[in-house]
Amino acid sequence: MRFGDCPDSVPEPPAPDRVECGTLDVPLDRADPDGRRIRLAVSRVPASGTPAERRGILLVNPGGPGGSGLPYAVTKRAKLPASVRRAYDVIGFDPRGTGRSGPADCGAMGGLFEQPAADPVPVGERAERAYLDSLDRLAADCARGVGEALPHLSTTATAHDMDAVRAALGEPRTSFLGVSYGSYLGAAYAAEFPHRVGRMVLDSVVGPWDWYDFDVRQSRQLLRQRAVFFTWAARHASRFDLGSTPADVRAAYERTRRNLAARPQQGFGAAEFDRAVYRALGRTERWAPLADGIRAYLRDGDAAGLRPAEPFDNPASRTFEAANRTVKCADGPGPSAARVRADLRRIRHADPLPVLTGMEASACAFWRHRPEERTRLGSPAAPPVLLVASEHDPVTPIEGAHRLRHRLPGSRLVTLHDDYSHGVFASRGNACVDEATAAYLVDGQTPAADVHCTGPGLPGPGPSTP
Incomplete structure (x- = not known):
């Protein structure tokens, strides 16, 4: 994969960081590798640390389904703890059907x-x-x-695209940070490629239900x-x-x-x-x-x-x-x-x-x-991952994290108690959450037990407006 300049939709990161963009062609239908292809848009912000500090690639996804991930490599990376920025090339991509990747x-x-x-x-x-x-x-x-793409814009197909990105970058493992729908995508990747999973953080977890049930x-x-x-x-x-x-x-x-x-x-x-x-x-x-x-x-x-x-x-x-x-x-019936x-x-x-x-x-x-089959989520063959959830998140209720962890044996849950918002790691500004998650991403060890962090509670009223 060759990288060059990015489209205007991708912001410039603060100096001395740089962002670069490229494309990767993948089959629309993986059962027909010689048939129609989709061009995926990919972005990369290289790790800022030394070669000894580098831990590989960290693919990121902002949620949806439908969210564009191309600029997310820049915007999310800017919020990550410094140790994570030093350790990983942060990789953003527009999943098939979104942004610049064959938009639906x-x-x-x-x-x-x-x-x-x-x-x-x-x-x-x-x-x-x-x-x-x-x-x-x-x-x-x-x-x-x-049209003909209708059956192929699925989460499972995107999981296979993620592995194609990994292979094109020459990396043995995919580390991943997925928020909201990104957690569902990460769980699908773990089901399809359990032995390719590096360090995986699933934040604001979508539970393992059919979409309508969710x-x-x-x-x-x-x-x-x-x-x-x-x-x-x-x-x-x-x-x-x-x-x-x-x-x-x-x-x-x-x-x-x-x-x-x-x-x-x-x-x-x-x-x-x-x-x-x-x-x-x-x-x-x-x-x-x-x-x-x-x-x-x-x-x-x-x-x-x-x-x-x-x-x-x-x-x-x-x-x-x-x-x-x-x-x-x-994704399913x-x-x-x-x-x-x-x-x-x-x-x-x-x-x-x-x-x-x-x-x-x-x-x-x-x-x-x-479709007759449901999206497969999680695998006992995958390494333990880290799930992160807000206690009172109304968008992805915390019950989903408790349910999904059963599909990912040995995984740990970081809970931000007394919090009512969606999106937690490198989002809520909570040191307990951010430090535990960064330590996992950099050191590769899941916590010995679930982590419980104290949240901010309900907000104040803020300043008066006219």
Whole structure:
């Protein structure tokens, strides 16, 4: 593999580090090595230490599925402890179907990018039929847009691509840092290539469930997290002015959503509000901006504080959303339409106003390619790995880490207790987590026992805004 200049999407690292980029051609279908090929985009930031300090390559993945990993070699590396930066060439790559690696294109995706979109919480028989119809149209759009690649944009195929990158770099082992979906990808690599695993950190772990089952679990955890948010905002009533009880804050929240559903503001309606809430609930530093945005809307009628910085229908988002569904639906059998409808009713029974933004695998009920096998995760033949989890992460609930470790015997779990955010190592600024994980990556020894770290608890209210 030859390396050279990187595209503009890859930032320059701080001097004296440098980043370089290259490509690698791999078969679309590994059962047909002489057939159509996909060109993978790869980036590399060389280790900054001496040759004696070098431990090899550290592939990194930011999550998704659908996330572009090409710039992640620079952005994540900048946050890694110095000992890890000195030890590893950090390798980023766009998984197949994402970024610059044969990006998936599902076109309109059943109207997903229409703004304002239809209310994502269907109420009543007619709304449920419309919801299921939109999923059917999404699946049809992906079948047309992605075409013959539809079965091959899977996690297992990406795991084989990772090993092709390893081989092209001339390395005997792959060390890996995967966050969120990256943990699922790492577990798939361990299943396919257990004897090629070096040191592997799986952060914010996706459990070993079918994607649809995972999405349902996540939706329930989001309800619990939102209740914590309501209590937190009420505790800081003098700062946010949304009410002094959780019920008051919920009423303000419901009023905001109801008004936006009835009178969308420049394409920002109920679906767009739910998307903003979904994003905010995953990181506690986003709670104050969400509360401020609700207050400003109720006070001034202006939803600007709730809008994302980037429009939802930008090219990167379109690729992400297409790749997300395509990968999830390629990874194993999807649910039936009847189950999707039944689960919608169960979730609404638990709470009449759930956040369903993360239920991407519902589209797999109508997918035009329906795989018979599930993605294999973990292997007793792989060396022990390190799992890292936040105790109250609503995006990848900690139960997933406990379940996955059974597929990876001898592995250890680093838990950040009293924490409510997604993404932990070299992300939360917790010395206990970072030091334990860095020691494993550099020295290669798993801890003698699970590691328990004290988290920051709930955030303060932050400075007042106008």
